[in-house]
Amino acid sequence: PKRIFSGIQPTGAIHLGNYLGAIAQWVKLQNNGEDMILSIADLHSMTIPHDSKKLSRNILEITATLLGCGIDPEKAILFQQSTVPEHTQMSWCLGCICTMPRLAHLPQYKEKSKDLKDIPLGLFIYPVLQAADILAYKATHVPVGEDQIQQIQLCQELARMFNSRFGQTFPIPHTLITGTDYARLRSLRDPAKKMSKSDTDPKSRICITDKPEDIVRNIKKSVTDCTSEVNYDIEQRPGVSNLISIHSFVTGKTVDEICKEAQNINTGQYKLLVADAVVEYLRPIQERISDYLSDQHYLMEVLKIGQEKASEISSSTWQEMQHKLGMTFNV
Template sequence: MRRAGMERGEEGRGDNVASRIVMEAGCYRINQLDDPSRGRVFSGIQPTGVPHLGNYLGALESWVSLQGSYDSVLYSIVDLHAITQPQDPRQLRQNTLDMAASLLACGINPDRCVLFQQSQVSEHTELSWILGCLTSMPRLRHLPQWKMKSKQKNKGSVGLFTYPVLQAADILLYKATHVPVGEDQVQHLELAQDLARIFNNHYGELFPEPRALLSSMRKVKSLRDPTSKMSKSDPQKLATISLTDSPDDIGFKIRRAVTDFTSEVTYDPETRPGVSNLVSIHSAVSGLRVDEVVQQARGVDTGRYKQVVAEAVIQRLQPIRQEILRLRDDRAHLENILEHGAQKARELASPVLKEVRQRVGFH
């Protein structure tokens, strides 16, 4: 659950509009049309602090628009998932509040969705244990996150290994019908679909099989290595634009963005990934199509174009930045929102887990 998570497709606009869901290769791809679908959406994001530009354009904008497109929407700050990697407790608490502030500033509205902290709803972990008892170890070994992260560390915790089972529990606990994900997370959602079928076959029909929502937003690349995605963990500090970066910081980072020795502005991700990344960013923050951006930049060299892109990004992010900074100063307000969200989430989760417990034979 990507954290975030939604990406790729045609070079879309940044407008927050209702979305029509179109069946495509076993998933649903979000197109920006005006035929809202009904059902329940669930998605989670790890508490990594303030999101970056890639998180915002790749996932959070779509999260905002989904609030008006579905009968029920739940967004969780998944701190249980976060501790599969070592965490400083004080920093984890602060990162959770920073993420809450960021989501609110981006347009997540607690009156239109349920926004909550995962660890405050204990039903997640109990359902995860039950589903884990229906999951085989070979099935989990083949999932991409375990293969990638355990190889990087040359080891991996039990929590990291069973991470996808907790993801499945997050989704099934609320009988979610749709899950916004990135294409790199589709295999994890397939596990949730499999576990819904397995549980239903063992104990009777209970869980719907959730479907993936893939957005039309293109993935934002690193400003220093445009062949890789923008990432908060990138050791190069100039590679990533945070939503709380100052206008001066944004301007400096974009001026230092890697391009090439051709001065013309064109869009060709294969041969000119650096300039194409700037065009994609400009398109996303301005709401213009890629071809419109390129047309407007005709006759402008890449040095001047970087300034144009920086101005567009600053204009888009400045209100969000100011709201994040305001909300971060009101810790009690953020805690109150998360507490109320957890209460709403428990009201939805409790009867589902009660039914699960009864079917499994616990009472």
């Protein structure tokens, strides 16, 4: 049977990259009736120095945001990673079959450690915990953006290694990527980079909860190129193409339709069109998010129910794993 697992870090506001690359896929899969488990990866958000005064607030905000985007706790299991101890327990055991050179090669580690003088151990073993997240539920599919592909590959390798050493236990999870540029939405300031929560320039992204005037300003100021025409060419013209992708997503129009309609306007005028469409698309989502945020007890209740449902599955996987590893007694 198919089982879908994914996760998101509770670090600051969710941006359009997270939404188009991951969350919108999750909502679609959920509404197709798939068995879906979503984790708010608070343990992962500690791998770089974090603000302990903000974390719990961020967890509730991301919960409200996911609900506002259409995640339905009746249909999907939504929970906070650290409330299910099996993730860290399994992570230790998986860490014992993973090698250091394998982790050192991962691009996300290289990227995130490059500006740090002292590298936390947690940052290094981050992908092992991510593998435990997925394997705790014996997930078969993992819908993520392109930046997560290598991490999921590590998870696949660890699952194979575990199975071959200790006996068939885990299905090998498949990565699910949206088939378009949504899987790697680009920064508005530098289309060579992906849109990212950690970019120091907030003008590089559109957050789901940004005010309309900020959305308009950031799109207006987005970096494109010297050609004034609106046409789609992700290689030669990544800046405009990124805007066309966003526009296509929020209006449901195809890239061809959009380019045809924009034949007689220049990129400057086109940016205003895109900005308006994004503001309109986000308006109802933002209203729902602020409604959810006004009821923190409800949000905590959602996470508690999610924790109970998630624990039921992960505790049974952990028991099996303990047994396979020889940690239990057969008397």
